[in-house]
Amino acid sequence: MLGVGLPEFAVIAFVAVLVFGPDRLPDLARQAGQMMRKARAFANQARDELRSELGPEYADLELRDLDPRTIVKKHIAEAMEDAERDATEPRPRGLHPLGDGEVPPYDADST
Numbered sequence: 001m002l003g004v005g006l007p008e009f010a011v012i013a014f015v016a017v018l019v020f021g022p023d024r025l026p027d028l029a030r031q032a033g034q035m036m037r038k039a040r041a042f043a044n045q046a047r048d049e050l051r052s053e054l055g056p057e058y059a060d061l062e063l064r065d066l067d068p069r070t071i072v073k074k075h076i077a078e079a080m081e082d083a084e085r086d087a088t089e090p091r092p093r094g095l096h097p098l099g100d101g102e103v104p105p106y107d108a109d110s111t
Helices: 006-054 068-088
Strands: none
């Protein structure tokens, strides 16, 4: 929750009671909740609008996927999976690394 733990939340609540008083605090909490709902609805509407404008290829688009850190992490994870898959897959027949001092095959007629 934005790095706010229980002790910080308790201090914030105590200060809020001192500043606003116990009579006005429930009304302020209700207004804050309504504001959060409106902000969430606005963000969801913006996401849905972006999805519809981009087309069906981006139907599973999430706004957090557009964060550059997330994109880099995703591509690094995919590259690591590809490297692991390449290491575990058998090599095609006839293709193997040359040993020390081994001369690669040479066809005089093809040159």
